[in-house]
Amino acid sequence: MSDYLRRLPVYLLLDCSGSMTGEPIEAVKQGLKTLLSELKSDPQALETAYLSIITFDSTARQICPLTELFSFKEPQISAGGATALGGALKVLAECIKNEVRLSTNEQKGDWKPLVFIMTDGAPTDDIDEGINALKQVSAGNIIACAAGANANTEPLKKITNNVLMMNNLTTGDMAQFFAWVSSSVKLSSKSVEAKPGEAVVLPPPPQGFVIVP
Amino acid sequence: MNEYSETNSEQPEISEQQEVTEQLPKTSGESENKADENKRLSDREVMEHTANIWQYTEIIDDGTEMHSEFHEKFSKTAFGNIIGARVRGKAHKHNGTNCDDYFETAFTENFAAAVVCDGAGSQRLSRIGSRISAQSAASYLKNNLSELFSKDASIKDRLCADISSEEFMSACGSIASLVQNSAKEALKAQNDELLKLENDERYLNVLGRKPVISDMSTTFLAAVVVPLNDGKQRFTACVQIGDGCICALDTKENGERSVKLMGEADSGKFSSETVFLSQNTVSDAAIASKTRVSRGSSDIIMIMTDGVADDYFPAVPMMQRLYIDLCLNGILPMGGDKTPKAPAPISYPAVSAERQNVALQYAKQLAEDTSPESMKTLWEKRDMLGAYSLEAYDISIGEKPEERLRVWLDNYNERTSFDDRTLVIIDFKVSE
Numbered sequence: 001m002s003d004y005l006r007r008l009p010v011y012l013l014l015d016c017s018g019s020m021t022g023e024p025i026e027a028v029k030q031g032l033k034t035l036l037s038e039l040k041s042d043p044q045a046l047e048t049a050y051l052s053i054i055t056f057d058s059t060a061r062q063i064c065p066l067t068e069l070f071s072f073k074e075p076q077i078s079a080g081g082a083t084a085l086g087g088a089l090k091v092l093a094e095c096i097k098n099e100v101r102l103s104t105n106e107q108k109g110d111w112k113p114l115v116f117i118m119t120d121g122a123p124t125d126d127i128d129e130g131i132n133a134l135k136q137v138s139a140g141n142i143i144a145c146a147a148g149a150n151a152n153t154e155p156l157k158k159i160t161n162n163v164l165m166m167n168n169l170t171t172g173d174m175a176q177f178f179a180w181v182s183s184s185v186k187l188s189s190k191s192v193e194a195k196p197g198e199a200v201v202l203p204p205p206p207q208g209f210v211i212v213p
Numbered sequence: 214m215n216e217y218s219e220t221n222s223e224q225p226e227i228s229e230q231q232e233v234t235e236q237l238p239k240t241s242g243e244s245e246n247k248a249d250e251n252k253r254l255s256d257r258e259v260m261e262h263t264a265n266i267w268q269y270t271e272i273i274d275d276g277t278e279m280h281s282e283f284h285e286k287f288s289k290t291a292f293g294n295i296i297g298a299r300v301r302g303k304a305h306k307h308n309g310t311n312c313d314d315y316f317e318t319a320f321t322e323n324f325a326a327a328v329v330c331d332g333a334g335s336q337r338l339s340r341i342g343s344r345i346s347a348q349s350a351a352s353y354l355k356n357n358l359s360e361l362f363s364k365d366a367s368i369k370d371r372l373c374a375d376i377s378s379e380e381f382m383s384a385c386g387s388i389a390s391l392v393q394n395s396a397k398e399a400l401k402a403q404n405d406e407l408l409k410l411e412n413d414e415r416y417l418n419v420l421g422r423k424p425v426i427s428d429m430s431t432t433f434l435a436a437v438v439v440p441l442n443d444g445k446q447r448f449t450a451c452v453q454i455g456d457g458c459i460c461a462l463d464t465k466e467n468g469e470r471s472v473k474l475m476g477e478a479d480s481g482k483f484s485s486e487t488v489f490l491s492q493n494t495v496s497d498a499a500i501a502s503k504t505r506v507s508r509g510s511s512d513i514i515m516i517m518t519d520g521v522a523d524d525y526f527p528a529v530p531m532m533q534r535l536y537i538d539l540c541l542n543g544i545l546p547m548g549g550d551k552t553p554k555a556p557a558p559i560s561y562p563a564v565s566a567e568r569q570n571v572a573l574q575y576a577k578q579l580a581e582d583t584s585p586e587s588m589k590t591l592w593e594k595r596d597m598l599g600a601y602s603l604e605a606y607d608i609s610i611g612e613k614p615e616e617r618l619r620v621w622l623d624n625y626n627e628r629t630s631f632d633d634r635t636l637v638i639i640d641f642k643v644s645e
Binding site: 006007041043044046071105106107108 | 253254256259260262263266267303304307523526527628629631
C-alpha cells in the first residue's frame with residue numbers, strides 16, 4: 001500500500017564550495033558511501049528512511065530527490081565556487097513543500113523530516129530569505145554541523161538550535177560525522193512510533209565534536 | 214433501522230489538505246539523480262528483504278515493571294464474543310524493549326466494555342501508564358455500569374426510546390458520563406501509581422530522577438456496548454483520547470454506510486503526532502468533544518491502537534478490509550466455498566526466537582488496488598471469499614480465536630508498520 005507509506009524524509013545539505021577541494025570532498029564522498037551501507041543494514045531505516053541530497057557552492061541544487069534507500073544511487077559531487085547556504089535553504093524549503101506529505105483525512109503524513117547541514121565556511125549569500133522560506137514549511141528537525149576551523153557557527157545558530165562543531169576537516173572527522181548522521185537516522189526511524197511535541201533525540205556527538213550552545 | 218449517531222464536538226479540525234506532487238522542485242541546477250531513473254522496489258520486495266534483518270531480542274530487564282510479550286483474552290457473553298489480543302511490535306522486539314500497549318475488557322449480561330491504551334513510545338514508563346489506565350477504567354466501568362443497571366431497571370427501555378425524547382437523552386447521558394468518568398479514573402490511577410513509584414530506587418536509577426506523570430503518557434480508548442431489543446440493536450458510547458481507532462461495523466450493510474467511526478484520532482500534520490490522557494484532555498470541555506454515542510445495528514465493534522489502525526487508513530473504507538482480513542485468517546467466521554483459489558497466503562519469517570515461517574492471507578491481495586471502488590467491490594464479495602482463506606489452504610494459526618488473533622497481529626506484514634499492536638473485537642454477529 002505505497003499510497004499510504006509513511007516515510008522518514010532525510011535531507012543532507014552539503015557544502016561543495018572551493019574550500020572543500022581535495023581531501024574534504026573525497027571524505028564527503030566516502031562518508032556518503034558508508035552512510036548508505038550502514039542504513040541499508042537496518043530494517044527500520046530501510047523500510048522508512050528516504051534520502052535526498054542538496055549541494056551548494058555558488059548556487060544550490062537538489063542533486064538527489066527524496067529516494068528510498070534501496071534505489072538510492074551515490075551522486076557525483078565535486079567542489080568549487082562560493083557558499084550559497086541561503087540558496088540551499090530555499091531549495092530545501094521548496095523540496096519539503098513538494099516532497100514531504102502531510103497528514104490529511106485520506107492519507108497518513110510522513111514522519112517529521114530530519115535535515116543535516118554540513119558547511120566549512122561562512123555563507124556568501126543572504127541566508128535570511130532562506131530561513132524565512134523554511135519557516136513557511138514544516139521543516140522538522142534541523143541539525144547543522146560547522147566543519148573545520150573556518151566554519152562560522154553564528155549563521156547556523158540562526159537556522160537551528162542544534163549546532164555541532166567539528167574541529168578539523170580530516171577524512172577521519174568527516175567519517176565520524178557521517179557515522180553520527182547514520183546513527184541519528186537509525187535512532188529516528190526507531191522512534192517513529194514516538195509521540196510528538198518533544199525535541200529530537202539524537203545520539204551523543206562523536207569525540208572531537210562540540211555542541212554549540 | 215433507526216440509526217442515531219452524534220458527537221458532542223463542534224466540527225473536528227481537518228488537517229490542511231496538501232496536494233502531493235511528484236514534480237521535482239525547481240532548482241538552480243540540474244538534478245543528476247532523478248527518482249524515475251531508479252528502479253523502485255515494491256513494498257513486498259522491500260519487506261522480503263527486511264524480513265531477514267529483523268532481530269528478536271528478549272526484553273531487557275532493568276528492574277522496573279516488565280510486560281509480557283503478548284496477551285490474549287476471550288470472553289463468551291450472552292450476546293456475543295469479546296476477542297482481544299496485544300503483541301509486542303517488531304521495533305520493540307528488535308530493540309529489546311517492552312510492549313507499551315495494554316487492554317482490558319469487562320462484561321455482564323447487560324453490557325460489554327473494552328479499554329485499549331497505547332503508551333507513548335518516547336516515555337520510559339508509558340507501559341505502566343497504559344496498564345494502569347486500562348485496568349482501572351475497565352474495573353470502574355464494570356462496577357459502575359453494573360450498579361447503574363441494577364438501580365435503574367428502565368434504562369434499557371429508555372435507550373430504545375425515540376432518539377429525540379428526553380427518556381433516551383437521559384439514559385444516553387448516564388452511560389456516556391460513566392465512560393467519560395472512566396478516563397478520569399484512569400488518570401487518577403496513574404497519579405496513585407506515581408506516588409508508589411516516586412521513591413522506588415529502581416525507577417530513580419532508570420530515569421536518573423523522580424518519575425513524573427508524563428513518564429506514563431498513554432492514549433485512551435474506551436467503548437461500552439449495550440445490546441437492545443433482544444440483540445437486534447446496540448447502543449454504543451465511546452471516548453477516544455489520542456490516536457488509534459474505534460469502529461462500529463454493520464456487516465449487513467453495503468458501501469461506506471457499513472462503517473461508523475466512534476472517535477477522532479487527534480492526529481497532527483505529521484505521522485505519530487497525538488495527544489494523551491492528561492488533566493487537559495479529561496477536562497469536561499475537552500472530553501465532551503472526544504465522546505461519541507450511537508444506536509444502530511452495527512454487529513462488530515473494534516477498538517485498536519495505532520499499530521493496527523495506521524495499517525487500515527483511512528478507516529473509511531479500510532475498516533472493511535480489516536474485517537475481511539480477520540475472516541480470511543480464521544479469527545471471525547468466513548463463508549463461501551473452501552476449495553482453495555489463488556492467490557495463496559503469503560509467508561514471512563516470524564520475528565521470534567524460532568523464526569518459523571507464518572503464512573497469512575491479505576485482503577488487499579484480492580483487490581485490484583486500494584481505491585474506494587476496489588474496496589467496495591471486495592466488500593460486496595465478503596461472504597464469498599472462503600476459497601482464499603487460511604482454512605481453504607488447510608493452514609491453522611491457532612486452536613482458539615484469541616490465539617489466532619494474537620498470531621495474526623504478531624505476523625501480518627506491512628511496510629513501515631512495526632509498532633505494538635492491540636485489537637479488541639466485540640462480535641455480536643455470532644449471536645444473531
